[in-house]
Amino acid sequence: MVAELGAGRSSVLVLRGEAGVGKTALLEYLASRASSYRVVRAAGVESEVELPFGGLHQLCAQLGEFRTGVRRTALDTAFGLAPGSAPDRFQVGVAMLNLLAEAAERGPLVCLVDDVQWLDQVSAQTLAFVARRLLAERVALVFAVREPGGSDVLTGLDELFVTGLGYADARALLDTVITGVVDERVRDTFVAETRGNPLALLELHRGLSAGQLASGFGLPGGPGLTSRIEDGFVRRLDQLPPETRLLLLAAAAEPVGDAALLWRAAEYLDTSPDAVFLAESADLVHIGARVRFRHPLIRSAVYGAASPAEQRRVHNALALATDAEVDPDRRAWHRAYATAGLDEEVAAELESAAGRAQARGGAAAAAACLERASELTPDPGRRATRALAAAAAKFRAGEPDAADALLTIAALGPTDELQAAHAARLRAQLAFARQRGGESGTLLLEAANRLADLDDRFAPQAYLEALGAAVFAGRLGAERSLEKVAAAARAARQAAAPAGPMDLLLDAVATQFTDGYNAAVPSLRRALHDFRDAAQRGDEQVVQWLWRGCPVAAELWDDDAWHDLSCRGLELARGLGALGVMPGALTYRAALHLHAGEFVAANLLLTESDSIAASMASAPAREARFLLEAWRGDEETALASIELGVRDARARGEGRALSLADHAAAVLYNGLRHYDKAMEAARSACAQEDLGIFGWSLAEWVEAAVRSGAPSVASDALQRLRDRTSAAGTDWALGILARSAALLADGRRADDLYQEAIERLSRTRMAVHKARAHLLYGEWLRRQDRRQVARDQLRTAHDSLSDMGAVAFAERARLELAATGEKARTRSTDVRQELTAQEAQIAHLAAAGLTNAEIATELFLSRHTVDWHLRKVFTKLAVRSRRQLAPSLIDAASVVEA
Incomplete structure (x- = not known):
């Protein structure tokens, strides 16, 4: 990584491993190797895991001179240091990306982030966002995260799994700390139980007498490795004076590492700063400008070994030492930890902190504040209200189990009918999130009915959720569940005048599933x-x-x-x-x-x-991915993608995904000329009415049935397709109808239908369907022995489908061309195909006139990365200026239209 920095390139690495295995040591090693570069650090702290942007603040505090302009506004507003409307997470992510890029302009930058599993959720997500966009900024970003239980937000980044030492190295390390006479079997037991974990090897022998070591009777057993390591630190803490332990506890409870705050808290604790010297001498902590424990487990050991009364005393001192104007949220959090009983004042303070956290995008922090606020609330009704709000916040933060528990607490207090209805809706949402099939649709419908009876403004959303659950359940749902949900939703909506677009949408979709497609088309359009x-x-x-x-x-x-x-x-x-x-x-x-x-x-x-x-x-979204693979036409890749999607769908109870998988299979097999398989897949896809899939699958069914020699099946499918497309009446719909009907027509009628299909589809964006119309028309013309005209259609189809990447359909066109006596011309290598997806996107934006800074903002990249990509684009396209990009890309489909 140091070499990459020296060459002007960024690199990202995630170190994964259990506690004590050496992740922190590797970070220190990297810092020493990069001593000539700027090194900034951050570390997650367990007691701060609920406070939003805490991890980012640690890094930004070390790069303060680069926080200017828009970056300063976005970051300071997120940190609560400046007034203003809350910036969205993308703005914060881009601001952080550009902050690191700007700092790296002065020289290579190394960012070390330890204990990611204890970072607040927003900081972890933002840093992962940044990591995926680093390229040419001369930034090395290294995460260390504990396994198991590591942070999933880092999935997909380059990883290094840090494992324990091998037997020989573990024995050698153990021998450096155990110098007395020890039975060989005892040594082997140490090595085996620690599994080569370096910190365990260094710490587990402490506190054991020579006799215990020699005999093995003192070997710890039972607790997990992390607990045993912490126990070793606790034994060392027991040897320190009470005043020193109390000051260490304050340092452990103050996650920012602010030494000045620690000294202010020490005054409230009546402890002398000299008390820490013994802890420093014991190599447990170092206090300079910042407080740093030698290992994160020391912090957790210190905090865990303290009694609840000692913990409350320390948090109270920290709350008193924290400025209520500068950092009200952390002060509220310390007050909450310092409170043993019920306290409405602290609960209200936490509720306010939750609102600020939510405004800054800290959903997890808001949920934690509301949860603790509900625990401290004396009034039963207010406690239930706060517990319900906390449950909703936990659900939004992705913590369904915690949301469930809070709903149970809310149910214990007095709630009105509206609160009970919202609680029922949240329970239904939790059921749907866990298992998209099952009873979730019924529960969502019941909740929607209750909200509608109370004339609540969220009733339409609840009905849409219920309809959505039924649509997702599809063929895996209860019999006629979709029709039942739609009927109930429509009946409820008829009792009230439509109030907005969502009400109209609900009415229209419900009508489709109660009265049929044709009856619903006018309301769907409106x-x-x-x-x-x-x-x-x-x-x-x-x-x-x-x-x-x-x-x-x-x-x-x-x-x-x-x-x-x-x-x-x-x-x-x-x-x-x-x-x-x-x-x-x-x-x-x-x-x-x-x-x-x-x-x-x-x-x-x-x-x-x-x-x-x-x-x-x-x-x-695997469903869209396997549909893309089906159109591309690589059978092995597409089937693997489809099979993976089907397994996931069944596990989640998503019958709609099964319909989409069948549709994708029909597309794949029609392209590969496996028409019997395509017909079966299309038939299965049409087994149940669905939004946006049913009509497409009918068109695949018609083509597959005709090619399989099943005209009656094709005719039935065509009639169903005609009913839908005629009602829709768009060029896309009528173009697909004409193309499908031509397959069952003869002579002049077929010729006219194919030409109508091509003409209508030419007026739409649906280029792949137009190309297939050219293919089918060319195939029909060849069979009519009209070879020259057939060649024109087949050549157009082949070239279009090849350019798109629809390999299987392009091969169909090539074989048909060969049957006419013409060999498909070899496509010259198009240099555009050498561009990566991101290069192509940047090239099109640059050709459209956007500056590098504007492209960086649009794509959430740094300006340096855009510069780097454009240099590669210029080289690949053999152009020297942005003005030459447009002509080079003129025949390519626009990558970004938004």
């Missing part, structure tokens, strides 16, 4: 129109539900609406920093690119979606 208007206005509530609008646009075969909604949705999600909806917004945008034949763009957005999902420790 709802989609209002939904698009709300999205253009920037309605934040609508942003959270855009994923409902995109499938409706697909269901109506309205590519313009899909384009507008997906573009606007992605724009708003980025602007608002709505991380929760970003993966969905990216996925629906990627799906549109997929139908447009822009596979590179689709892959780029899906990769970004996966990256954000990983940073949030949530599941990636």
Whole structure:
């Protein structure tokens, strides 16, 4: 990593291993090797894990001279050091990325982050965001995280698993600290029990007499390795005076490492600063400008060995020493730890801290503050209210078990009907999050009905959640569950006048599943129109539900609406920093690119979606990924992706994903000319009505059945397709209908239908479907012995499908061309294909006139990384200026339209 820095490149590494295995020692080793570079450090602290941005603040405090302009505003607002509206997480991430990049301009920068498992969630996510975007900044970012139980947000980064020493090295290390006469079997037991863990080898012998060591009777057993290491530190603490232990406890309870704060707290504890000298002499802690324990386990050992009364005393002193104006949240937290009984004043202070934490994006911190506030609240009704708020916050923070426990607490207190209805909705949401099938849909519907009876403004959202659960459950749900949920939702909505786009959308979708597609089309169109208007206005509530609008646009075969909604949705999600909806917004945008034949763009957005999902420790959108692989046509890769997606879907109870998997298989097999398999897959995909999949699968079924010699099956599927596409009436819908109908037609009628399909699809964004129309038309023309005209159609299909990356369909075209007596021309290597997905995206943005700084902001990269990529793009495209980029890319599909 030091060599990479010297060469001007960034590098990222995650050290994983159990406590005491040497991760911290490796960080120190790196720091010593990089002594000529700037080194900054941060470390997670268990008692600060709920305080937002604490880890980032540690790093930023060491780079204060670079916090200027927009970076300073975003970061200081997040830290609560400056007034202003809360910046979104993307702004904070970009500000942090640019802060490190700016610091690295002065010389290589090494960032060491220890104990990531104890970092607050927002800091961990932000640093993972930064790590995935470092490239040419001359920054080395190294994380150390304890395993098991490490942080999932680092998944996908380069890793080094740090394991225990081998037997010989472990014996050699043990011999450096045990010099007396010890039975060989005892030594072997030490090595075996520690599994070569260096810290355990160095610490476990302490406190044992020579006789105990010699005989082995004193060997600790039972507790886990971490506990045994901490026990060794505790035995050393027992040898220190009470005053020294108390000051060490204050240092352990103050996670920032602020030495000045520690000395102020010492005054409230009536301890002398001299008390720490013995601890420093014992090599447990070093106090200079900052407080640093020799090992993180010493901190936890000190804190864990103290009595509850001692812990409360220390936290009270720290609260008194903390400035209420400068750091009210940490003061509130220390007051909460210092309080033994009930205290409304402290509870209210924590509730205020929760609001500030939520405004800064600290969902986990807000949840923790609300949880502790509920525990300290004397009034039963207020305690129930705070427990319910804490449960909702825990759910948003991704802690369903804690949310469940808090719901139980809330249920013990007096609650009104509205609070009980919200609690029921949250329980249903928890059930849906854990298992998308099962009873979650029923529970969500019951909660929605209760909210509707109380005329609550969240009732439409609850009904949409219930409908969503039924749609997701699909074929794995209870019999006719979708129709039952839709009927109940529609009946409830009829009792109240529609109040907004979400109400209209709910009515329209419910109508489709009660009265059928044709009956629902007018209301679907009206709802989609209002939904698009709300999205253009920037309605934040609508942003959270855009994923409902995109499938409706697909269901109506309205590519313009899909384009507008997906573009606007992605724009708003980025602007608002709505991380929760970003993966969905990216996925629906990627799906549109997929139908447009822009596979590179689709892959780029899906990769970004996966990256954000990983940073949030949530599941990636595998369904879109295996559909992309199906269109690409590599059978082995596509089937592996589909099989993985099916396993995940069954485990989650997602029947809709099974339908999408069948549709993907039908696309794959039609491309590979395995028409019997394609027909079976398409039939299975059409087994249940679904949003945005059913109509597409009918078109695959028609083609597969015709090619399999099953005209009656094809005719039945075509009639069902005609009913839907005629009602939709768009060029996309009618183009697909004409292409499918041509497969069952003869003579002039077939010729006219193929030409109509090509003409209509030419007026849409759906380039991959247009290319398939050229392919089918060329195949039909060859069979009519119209070879010259067939060659023109097949050549167009082959070239288009090849450029898109639809390999299997392109091969179909090549074989048909060969049958006409013409060899498909070998495509000259297009230098654009050598560009990586990110290079292609940057090249298109640069060609569109954006500056490097604007591209960096758009893509959440540093300016240095954009510079580095553009230099590579210029080399690959053999251009010298940005003006030459557009002509070089003129034939390529636009990678980013938003």
